[in-house]
Amino acid sequence: MSNHTPYTPLENEIRTILDVPQVRPEFVNQLHTQLMEQIQFKKRKTFRPFYLRPAWIAILVFVILLTACTLIIGPERVYNAVRQLFGYIPGVGIVDQSNPIRVLAKPVSITRDGISITVTSATLTGDRTHIDYRIFGVPGSAYPDREDIMGCTQQPYLRLPDETHLAQMDNDFLPVPVGVNEAIFVVPCIIETLPGKVPENWELPLRFVPAPPDLTVVPVIESLLSQTPSVMANTPSSEINPLTITKVLDIGDKFVLMGEFSYSAAQDASLPAGSWWAIQRVSIIGADGREVPQSYSNDFKLPTPTHADSETWLYQLNKNFVPPVTITYTGENISPVGPKEQAEFEFDAGLNPQDGSKWTVNKDFKLGGYNIRLVSIESSARGYSFHFKADPGASANAISVDIVGYSPNCGGGGGGDLFPEEFNREVCYSGFSGSPEFPHGKLKAILNFQALTRQNKSFQVQWSPDTAQTGTFATSTPQPRVCLTADTLAQLKPAPADLASGTALMYEQLDGTDHWGLVLYNLDGSGKQVLVSDASWGALSPDGSRMAYPAPDGIHVMDLSTKAEKVLAGANGFDLHWSPDGKQIAYVGGSGSIIDSVFVINADGTQVRQISNWSYEAVIGWSPNSAQLYFVAPFTGGAAWKVYSLDLASSVLRELFTIENGTPKFLNAKFSLDGNWIAYRGRDNSSLYLVHTDGSDMHLVLDNAGAVGVEWSRSGWLGVSLRKTNSDESTVVLIKPDGCEAYLLPPALHGELEGLSIP
Amino acid sequence: MAEKITQTSSNKGYQELDEADLVSDAKGNPESFGKIYYLYIQPIFRYLYSRIGSRPEAEDATAQTFLAALEGLNHYHHKGHFAAWLFAIARRKAMDHFRSLRSDVSLENAENITLDTEPDLLQQVIQTEQNSTLVNLISTLPEEERELIRLRYIAELSFSEIAQLMNRNEDAVKKSLYRLLDRLQSQLEVSHE
Numbered sequence: 001m002s003n004h005t006p007y008t009p010l011e012n013e014i015r016t017i018l019d020v021p022q023v024r025p026e027f028v029n030q031l032h033t034q035l036m037e038q039i040q041f042k043k044r045k046t047f048r049p050f051y052l053r054p055a056w057i058a059i060l061v062f063v064i065l066l067t068a069c070t071l072i073i074g075p076e077r078v079y080n081a082v083r084q085l086f087g088y089i090p091g092v093g094i095v096d097q098s099n100p101i102r103v104l105a106k107p108v109s110i111t112r113d114g115i116s117i118t119v120t121s122a123t124l125t126g127d128r129t130h131i132d133y134r135i136f137g138v139p140g141s142a143y144p145d146r147e148d149i150m151g152c153t154q155q156p157y158l159r160l161p162d163e164t165h166l167a168q169m170d171n172d173f174l175p176v177p178v179g180v181n182e183a184i185f186v187v188p189c190i191i192e193t194l195p196g197k198v199p200e201n202w203e204l205p206l207r208f209v210p211a212p213p214d215l216t217v218v219p220v221i222e223s224l225l226s227q228t229p230s231v232m233a234n235t236p237s238s239e240i241n242p243l244t245i246t247k248v249l250d251i252g253d254k255f256v257l258m259g260e261f262s263y264s265a266a267q268d269a270s271l272p273a274g275s276w277w278a279i280q281r282v283s284i285i286g287a288d289g290r291e292v293p294q295s296y297s298n299d300f301k302l303p304t305p306t307h308a309d310s311e312t313w314l315y316q317l318n319k320n321f322v323p324p325v326t327i328t329y330t331g332e333n334i335s336p337v338g339p340k341e342q343a344e345f346e347f348d349a350g351l352n353p354q355d356g357s358k359w360t361v362n363k364d365f366k367l368g369g370y371n372i373r374l375v376s377i378e379s380s381a382r383g384y385s386f387h388f389k390a391d392p393g394a395s396a397n398a399i400s401v402d403i404v405g406y407s408p409n410c411g412g413g414g415g416g417d418l419f420p421e422e423f424n425r426e427v428c429y430s431g432f433s434g435s436p437e438f439p440h441g442k443l444k445a446i447l448n449f450q451a452l453t454r455q456n457k458s459f460q461v462q463w464s465p466d467t468a469q470t471g472t473f474a475t476s477t478p479q480p481r482v483c484l485t486a487d488t489l490a491q492l493k494p495a496p497a498d499l500a501s502g503t504a505l506m507y508e509q510l511d512g513t514d515h516w517g518l519v520l521y522n523l524d525g526s527g528k529q530v531l532v533s534d535a536s537w538g539a540l541s542p543d544g545s546r547m548a549y550p551a552p553d554g555i556h557v558m559d560l561s562t563k564a565e566k567v568l569a570g571a572n573g574f575d576l577h578w579s580p581d582g583k584q585i586a587y588v589g590g591s592g593s594i595i596d597s598v599f600v601i602n603a604d605g606t607q608v609r610q611i612s613n614w615s616y617e618a619v620i621g622w623s624p625n626s627a628q629l630y631f632v633a634p635f636t637g638g639a640a641w642k643v644y645s646l647d648l649a650s651s652v653l654r655e656l657f658t659i660e661n662g663t664p665k666f667l668n669a670k671f672s673l674d675g676n677w678i679a680y681r682g683r684d685n686s687s688l689y690l691v692h693t694d695g696s697d698m699h700l701v702l703d704n705a706g707a708v709g710v711e712w713s714r715s716g717w718l719g720v721s722l723r724k725t726n727s728d729e730s731t732v733v734l735i736k737p738d739g740c741e742a743y744l745l746p747p748a749l750h751g752e753l754e755g756l757s758i759p
Numbered sequence: 760m761a762e763k764i765t766q767t768s769s770n771k772g773y774q775e776l777d778e779a780d781l782v783s784d785a786k787g788n789p790e791s792f793g794k795i796y797y798l799y800i801q802p803i804f805r806y807l808y809s810r811i812g813s814r815p816e817a818e819d820a821t822a823q824t825f826l827a828a829l830e831g832l833n834h835y836h837h838k839g840h841f842a843a844w845l846f847a848i849a850r851r852k853a854m855d856h857f858r859s860l861r862s863d864v865s866l867e868n869a870e871n872i873t874l875d876t877e878p879d880l881l882q883q884v885i886q887t888e889q890n891s892t893l894v895n896l897i898s899t900l901p902e903e904e905r906e907l908i909r910l911r912y913i914a915e916l917s918f919s920e921i922a923q924l925m926n927r928n929e930d931a932v933k934k935s936l937y938r939l940l941d942r943l944q945s946q947l948e949v950s951h952e
Contacts, residue, residue: 010944015912017894023804031822035829276784536934552945574938666931752930
């Protein structure tokens with residue numbers, strides 16, 4: 001909990017008025033005792049109860065039988081026979097096929113008071129009933145505005161003709177018995193809404209029919225691990241590889257690998273007492289040296305560890321890898337070495353140390369053979385931060401500060417890069433500055449130093465699919481129409497010179513400050529102009545001559561040639577979108593109980609118009625003739641988005657289609673200025689899709705590439721900022737989606753793309 | 760400022776650990792969980808108090824949070840987001856608390872739920888600081904924005920931790936908060952005119 005930016009006066013005021021009591025020391029001690037007792041109890045429990053879902057239990061039993069049958073009648077016949085028993089249905093999970101699978105005959109929808117509930121699909125198997133349903137149109141005012149008032153918590157259920165109720169268990173319902181082909185889907189109330197605010201007691205009649213032959217049910221084959229995974233621990237002293245594969249499922253186009261990592265095995269007897277192991281990275285590499293693409297779905301759950309000191313893992317590997325795959329856990333064994341050293345110093349914090357006070361010290365210490373200089377001390381509302389400069393390598397050791405007579409309730413890590421030569425050590429206290437518990441006056445402090453040794457270690461396990469299954473593999477064949485993947489990003493060429501006349505608006509951290517702001521660049525990285533600090537959600541006008549951005553007093557429109565600004569007072573919001581004719585700006589704002597709905601204001605500041613009145617909508621963009629505005633509204637729960645267009649002259653609202661595979665978090669859908677495509681972020685928060693405005697031709701264009709910022713230019717270029725892994729910085733690419741012509745913009749453009757203008 | 764420097768050494772094996780080390784250490788050596796506990800007890804309690812508004816209930820939820828964290832520590836995969844993981848548990852415990860209240864109270868009496876407990880923290884502030892425009896402004900924020908304020912200014916989480924906890928990207932969280940602060944500032948200025 002470090003790495004905070006300095007607080008503004010407003011933030012400090014908020015913190016002051018929200019101050020809450022400190023925890024009672026008696027309670028802290030009592031709970032600590034209880035936790036320690038619990039730990040002792042856990043230690044006595046050698047084995048945990050073995051818990052599996054019904055389908056997994058069935059699979060386990062099945063595997064035992066399969067092993068026996070394989071020995072008796074041969075592997076090929078067994079393989080063919082068992083393919084029929086268990087299946088994987090994407091979006092549903094592993095299902096028991098011992099009974100015929102049934103599905104919903106047709107979607108069922110009911111609308112009351114403008115709110116609709118639709119059951120879109122159902123899958124009935126021997127072990128459960130999976131229902132997909134959507135709720136749309138619930139106004140924000142139906143939900144409580146205080147967290148101590150709970151809305152509806154009653155879960156939906158299925159009511160059978162004999163009045164049996166089938167409850168929801170996990171995400172699914174109990175199985176509908178064979179022969180029962182009708183049920184009522186009952187929604188007593190819409191989850192979290194307040195009583196009386198929206199219609200209650202919804203009943204949707206469902207009818208079930210045998211699954212059509214083309215239902216995707218992928219046979220599930222559990223690998224018998226007949227080939228023992230190769231153990232490749234690179235530390236000879238390790239007698240047992242802590243990394244093990246426990247189960248492999250073949251589900252058609254993917255393998256699901258499950259396993260365990262044992263911390264006790266990682267910390268073997270050859271290591272000094274008191275050492276510990278820290279995982280830094282996990283990689284899964286194919287035989288061609290490439291990272292194996294993974295899928296992410298909620299269809300599988302982590303297995304339960306078999307030992308208390310183990311953690312389990314699960315990876316879903318797309319089959320476009322070159323076997324064998326090597327899973328590598330890389331980390332460090334960290335051990336204290338030698339005695340702890342201490343140095344003492346004093347400083348006078350004054351009787352009432354203020355938040356933000358700073359003392360320059362420049363005092364040198366010699367600890368562990370390193371020169372360590374305490375440069376300065378800064379106080380905050382919660383404690384003190386000690387800033388050090390030291391010899392290279394010093395901060396790889398344990399360095400901390402204690403203030404004598406005061407018990408800290410946080411401290412430790414300096415954050416930031418690994419082992420920098422400048423680093424901070426922070427220590428905080430239960431009392432706030434000004435309280436008696438907060439260290440003040442003349443203080444004696446101890447600088448602690450404990451030398452550490454760090455031994456890099458990696459543990460590997462290698463796995464190949466059974467020989468009979470290897471024919472299904474391709475060698476990293478790209479999907480058709482995908483223009484860019486994380487792998488191919490590095491192969492992009494720089495943008496040609498004729499694109500340099502374009503400009504990009506970036507939201508980035510301003511050099512040498514903790515502030516973020518809007519910065520304009522030429523596309524060759526030159527001409528950097530910091531347009532405004534502490535602002536975001538900037539939008540370039542289609543001709544690139546103006547920039548709009550939200551500010552407390554309204555939307556500001558800046559003439560980029562003169563930097564003159566005009567304030568559109570009364571327009572408070574964000575997510576700004578210029579109309580192609582440059583005469584209007586659409587934005588997302590609030591009004592009363594409406595949260596984040598769409599508004600339009602003329603660019604001259606006249607006539608604010610509210611476009612929608614649900615909540616949490618987002619603007620997509622404008623039609624090329626500036627006559628229609630496109631926006632999205634989320635379903636309850638945010639699992640999907642409805643796309644709408646509004647004709648501004650006639651106020652006719654049209655529901656166009658539903659985006660099913662978009663991220664519920666930050667869809668960032670953007671309409672191309674030629675009106676041809678809508679680009680939006682995928683459910684993995686990393687990919688980018690394109691779709692026409694009628695919902696047709698939806699396809700992946702950037703696969704798992706870290707897409708965040710999305711902008712179109714008038715000339716048809718799609719600009720996307722791709723967030724680097726574990727970084728605030730991005731790489732910006734330009735793509736012509738129809739032909740996949742793609743270029744990499746210079747590293748100077750490293751923020752989030754918020755505007756793009758290419759003549 | 761006066762400094763007095765002495766240099767000593769000791770043979771104590773104790774080492775100061777950063778968060779990642781602490782979590783790793785606690786997995787292999789459960790007693791080390793105590794260090795994590797002391798690191799987070801204060802912010803977890805303060806966060807839960809701010810949600811629940813009652814010291815006994817907040818202490819109960821705090822205890823449940825740490826017991827659940829102890830139970831689940833081996834499932835935690837350290838990617839630099841331990842605080843987010845721990846606060847996610849705390850949020851669930853707060854929800855469990857409200858659900859347990861809810862199950863004992865009929866829908867018709869929802870408004871009376873707080874009568875048996877101390878009022879919501881924000882509500883308390885409203886009662887004691889009626890004249891504070893800022894307090895009133897915060898009290899009218901939607902729940903998601905109030906949660907952002909709690910996590911940032913009461914739990915003292917970093918943007919990265921909040922982003923992980925709220926399943927959003929860090930930049931979006933920053934934007935949301937800055938946008939919110941801008942709006943509050945604007946509304947304050949309007950109210951002072």
